[in-house]
């Protein structure tokens with residue numbers, strides 16, 4: 039059995055993201071999207087849409103849904119689940135925690 | 147109307163594929179057959195005038211459904227088989243190979259075909275069109291660096307072709323009969339941004355000019371313009387609009403009105419037959435029931451979903467805000483609603499050269515929004531504008547024009 043330790047990376051200040059919004063975060067050649075829900079919870083997913091690799095951070099957050107800015111594919115950013123055409127593949131999600139006003143992204 | 151046990155979809159494109167899936171998503175357990183003239187599984191057409199032409203690799207189809215998904219959902223896809231007639235009394239469809247398929251409910255999702263250039267000398271040996279994967283491959287083979295390509299038509303397809311041809315290093319001339327590009331689709335200010343971008347990319351744009359004839363010139367071709375000028379070229383690509391594929395419906399005696407005429411539930415004049423996508427015209431509740439036929443990818447999907455519900459007995463009216471996008475170079479154009487319903491335009495500067503025009507009716511209602519710029523700059527605001535349009539909002543003009551006012555806030559108000 040392998041145990042992979044989670045590395046926590048500082049992504050941004052908690053205030054950098056408005057409620058019900060998203061920002062892009064790039065780290066080690068990979069792009070992520072970090073969300074703040076209407077009820078002030080934080081989440082993170084892969085940054086690119088599973089349809090045509092478009093940056094989701096340019097999309098619109100409504101409630102717990104991120105809508106892709108290219109063709110309006112929709113995902114639940116809490117689970118990564120694709121919510122209908124044209125997207126059918128889920129987004130990978132990452133753990134997030136707050137520490138001293140910072141948003142930390144958990145990478146395996 | 148009997149309970150539906152077998153539902154047949156004619157046309158395995160965007161609308162047909164979505165409808166077949168949506169039947170299952172809405173709990174239908176009977177037989178679902180997706181009949182398509184093309185041999186392929188359903189695939190997306192928008193990439194055909196974009197990545198399929200510009201990518202280094204020979205294009206593959208962007209399939210909408212994997213064989214596994216078709217299986218999982220119990221959808222029988224019959225590819226390479228065309229329907230030739232609908233026998234309404236017998237509730238059966240005749241196929242080109244002589245077979246018959248029975249239906250309880252039928253969906254016509256036959257799309258549209260490219261309009262052919264009707265001038266002397268034009269024929270399949272010299273003018274190429276773009277609707278299918280095979281046509282994209284044929285067209286792509288002409289776009290060699292240095293080849294002289296003439297594109298006929300300054301609509302979305304023609305313009306995307308011009309951008310793709312330039313990306314592949316071809317010399318491009320684009321000829322449009324109307325006095326400006328995209329005359330029917332977007333306001334002049336937005337068309338200007340696009341024309342400027344094409345000119346900067348080295349496309350020679352000829353507007354307000356007709357075509358007299360196509361002539362042979364050895365192995366090459368020549369286009370004789372209405373001005374008398376003769377233009378030799380290596381390839382001629384035409385994007386001069388599409389014609390709804392209504393033949394089956396017409397022969398079956400269904401009502402036709404610039405497309406297979408359907409009501410707000412997408413039912414044709416026969417209550418067991420429905421139509422969706424590019425092939426149909428429908429009354430739009432947001433615009434006083436104005437009859438529209440849209441050639442737009444999202445409309446095909448949304449109508450596929452809506453038709454599935456109606457075929458299962460739903461009574462909802464189709465009222466999605468029309469939405470369209472086009473990609474050319476680093477620019478994206480997005481249009482929500484119907485710009486020609488507007489009487490006044492309010493412009494918002496989105497930065498990076500991106501602009502968003504709001505179109506307001508005489509009573510101040512927001513009826514459309516059109517934007518051009520990098521996709522990431524325009525998409526969110528167009529989406530929010532679309533929601534305002536759906537709500538028949540009458541937003542404050544000063545707030546619309548002010549880039550510091552968040553549109554999301556207007557939605558809440």
Ligand SMILES: Cc1cc2nc3c(=O)[nH]c(=O)nc-3n(C[C@H](O)[C@H](O)[C@H](O)COP(=O)(O)OP(=O)(O)OC[C@H]3O[C@@H](n4cnc5c(N)ncnc54)[C@H](O)[C@@H]3O)c2cc1C
Pocket residue numbers: 156157158159160161162181182183184190191192193194195227228229230255256257258276277278303391394422423424425440441442443444446469470471472473
């Ligand atoms: C090159 C190109 C680029 C595009 N780009 C964009 C874009 O950027 N943005 C946008 O919003 N829209 C775009 N569109 C439009 C969009 O692709 C269409 O609106 C959409 O495909 C319509 O879906 P449909 O299912 O109605 O028709 P189609 O996708 O055309 O599918 C109809 C299918 O029915 C089949 N069929 C027809 N008759 C029969 C028959 N008798 N029997 C069996 N099968 C039959 C056809 O072979 C076809 O496969 C583009 C279209 C093209 C061609």
Ligand code: FES
Pocket residue numbers: 087088089090091092106107108109110111112124125
């Ligand atoms: S790229 Fe995201 S929906 Fe198409």
